[in-house]
Amino acid sequence: MNVNEQLAEALRLAVDPPGGVSVEALQDLVLDDRSRQWDIATAAQHVGVSPHTLRYYERAGLVTVSRNPAGHRVYDAPAIRRLVFLTRMRTSGMPISDLRQYIDLVDRGDATIPDRLDLLVEHRDTLRAQLAQIQLALAATEYKIATYGGSTQP
Amino acid sequence: MNVNEQLAEALRLAVDPPGGVSVEALQDLVLDDRSRQWDIATAAQHVGVSPHTLRYYERAGLVTVSRNPAGHRVYDAPAIRRLVFLTRMRTSGMPISDLRQYIDLVDRGDATIPDRLDLLVEHRDTLRAQLAQIQLALAATEYKIATYGGSTQP
DNA sequence: GCTTGTGTTGGAGCGCGCTCGAAGCTCTAC
DNA sequence: GTAGAGCTTCGAGCGCGCTCCAACACAAGC
Numbered sequence: 100m101n102v103n104e105q106l107a108e109a110l111r112l113a114v115d116p117p118g119g120v121s122v123e124a125l126q127d128l129v130l131d132d133r134s135r136q137w138d139i140a141t142a143a144q145h146v147g148v149s150p151h152t153l154r155y156y157e158r159a160g161l162v163t164v165s166r167n168p169a170g171h172r173v174y175d176a177p178a179i180r181r182l183v184f185l186t187r188m189r190t191s192g193m194p195i196s197d198l199r200q201y202i203d204l205v206d207r208g209d210a211t212i213p214d215r216l217d218l219l220v221e222h223r224d225t226l227r228a229q230l231a232q233i234q235l236a237l238a239a240t241e242y243k244i245a246t247y248g249g250s251t252q253p
Numbered sequence: 254m255n256v257n258e259q260l261a262e263a264l265r266l267a268v269d270p271p272g273g274v275s276v277e278a279l280q281d282l283v284l285d286d287r288s289r290q291w292d293i294a295t296a297a298q299h300v301g302v303s304p305h306t307l308r309y310y311e312r313a314g315l316v317t318v319s320r321n322p323a324g325h326r327v328y329d330a331p332a333i334r335r336l337v338f339l340t341r342m343r344t345s346g347m348p349i350s351d352l353r354q355y356i357d358l359v360d361r362g363d364a365t366i367p368d369r370l371d372l373l374v375e376h377r378d379t380l381r382a383q384l385a386q387i388q389l390a391l392a393a394t395e396y397k398i399a400t401y402g403g404s405t406q407p
Numbered sequence: 408g409c410t411t412g413t414g415t416t417g418g419a420g421c422g423c424g425c426t427c428g429a430a431g432c433t434c435t436a437c
Numbered sequence: 438g439t440a441g442a443g444c445t446t447c448g449a450g451c452g453c454g455c456t457c458c459a460a461c462a463c464a465a466g467c
Contacts, residue, residue, distance in 0.1 A: 152425065
């Protein structure tokens with residue numbers, strides 16, 4: 100599986116969850132059409148957040164978005180990809196301050212890759228711990244359901 | 254596996270995660286020693302939250318705690334068990350309002366068991382969705398780590 | 408008896424992540 | 438040309454879940 104296939108797979112995975120990314124947006128992203136651009140409403144739809152939130156993320160320094168002559172925001176494929184990543188991390192509970200830190204490293208170039216790796220590994224561990232927590236809560240919930248005589252299936 | 258064994262197993266599972274419940278507290282709970290009582294500081298330690306939070310939970314109507322002659326809160330085994338359950342649900346993202354609703358049903362007696370089941374099943378579905386989200390974020394993170402050349406193991 | 412620690416209450420404050428409002432500019436449709 | 442939708446900015450507001458403060462009450466140890 101090469102990198103593009105991995106990316107496509109990761110993006111395909113992103114279709115499923117509610118509040119996720121729309122299919123056609125992902126197709127655009129996989130195609131990486133450099134001429135394709137989106138206004139804030141469309142971008143928001145594709146990313147699965149509100150335009151308010153997109154502006155907020157820009158103010159928070161998570162993305163820099165260029166403007167058209169009218170001063171309106173213009174989102175391109177890389178921006179959307181970054182936003183998809185960011186919202187995925189947000190959904191998983193990563194605070195905006197951490198994302199900001201990571202993004203700053205990205206914007207400072209390849210020399211910061213080791214630092215980014217540190218952050219990512221740390222976050223991976225957080226996610227694994229979180230996974231365990233959720234599984235525990237799920238077990239507790241299913242236990243309660245079982246004791247109440249409810250079916251655990253499906 | 255009878256109900257007591259299931260409970261013991263569920264409680265054993267609770268030992269592992271960080272910020273979780275202490276081993277001796279669980280032993281007390283499994284023994285269900287009716288004479289054993291705890292002050293707020295000890296209870297907080299056992300449950301893994303701050304005394305502030307315990308008072309807050311009481312104000313929020315999640316637990317009712319009796320007082321000793323001095324007016325100090327006295328936590329018994331059932332109270333602690335409820336708090337362990339509540340904090341587990343909180344950790345998994347269940348809002349306090351939902352917990353309040355569930356607790357109200359519990360306090361209204363067996364007639365509300367169907368309603369409780371509804372709530373639990375709903376929460377189970379939420380947890381499953383959440384699990385998928387976390388797994389997705391984990392996959393994305395591990396993908397990034399891999400592309401940066403970091404080791405995915407362990 | 409006095410100090411120190413721990414508890415009590417009500418209410419205020421806070422950090423986070425949005426979310427919205429106001430006032431104004433721009434594009435589109437008719 | 439004009440209405441209306443949608444964009445811009447800045448700043449304020451909000452809901453949640455704590456977290457802390459002030460002022461006081463009680464308990465244990467010296």
